[in-house]
Amino acid sequence: MTQLPDVDQLLERMEAGLREVLEHRGVVAPVMIGIRTGGVWLAEQLNERLGLPALLGELDISFYRDDFSRVGLNPKVMPSSLPFDTEGRDIVLIxxxxxxxxxxxxxxxxxxxxGRPSSIILATLVDLGARELPVQPDVTGQVLALAPNQRVKLRGPEPLYLELRETGE
Structure with missing residues (x-):
């Protein structure tokens, strides 16, 4: 059975990695955007740990999915909230x-x-490495190798923990 890592330890790694990337790139005033729902929970924690302004963006990407016609609409679709202008901003996407x-x-x-941001830094808690598109995180808590019939999901918001699920494959 796959042992799942502790979310607090992964958040510490993400915080350290983000500090390093932001410093290396000379980014001084990034805004953070979390993808619902787990990404928002993580963004809240990381935003506080990094001491960034309280403005947090939340994305619900349901209408932007390319498999929308195949999987249908999520019954809990909520509007995205970006309480800041993205034009020319450095964004940390979680x-x-x-x-x-x-x-x-x-x-x-x-x-x-x-709007067109200046840059987007991608940070993920877990990277499963099963890419269909050429997308790589700048910061990740941990890379996990799972069996083809396994999936991992972040649960929360209090406490945050990872759950391993078996699919019917």
């Missing part, structure tokens, strides 16, 4: 689990509909 890259592609499409 997601919980990176697998195919399709969620990140959808998130970037939505961000660009609001």
């Amino acid at each position: 997601d919980d689990v990176l697998m195919s890259g399709r969620t990140i592609r959808a998130a970037m499409n939505e961000i660009f509909d609001y």
Whole structure:
């Protein structure tokens, strides 16, 4: 059985990695956007740990998914909230689990509909490495190798923990 890492330890790694990337790139005033729902929970924690302004963006990428016609609409679709201008901004985009890259592609499409950012730094809690699109995180808590019939999901918001699920494959 796969042992799942502790979310607090992964958040510490993400915080350290983000500090390093921001410093290396000379980014001094980034804004943080979380992808619902797990990415928002993580963004709240990381925003506080990094001491960034309280403004946090939240994306619901349901309408931007490229598999919308196949999987249908999420019954809990909520509007995205970006309480800041994205034009020319340095954005830290946060997601919980990176697998195919399709969620990140959808998130970037939505961000660009609001304006053209100067840069986007991608940080994910877990990278499953099963890419269908050429999307790579700048910062990740941990890379996990799962069996083809396994998936991992972030649960929360209090406490945050990872859950392993078996699919019917």
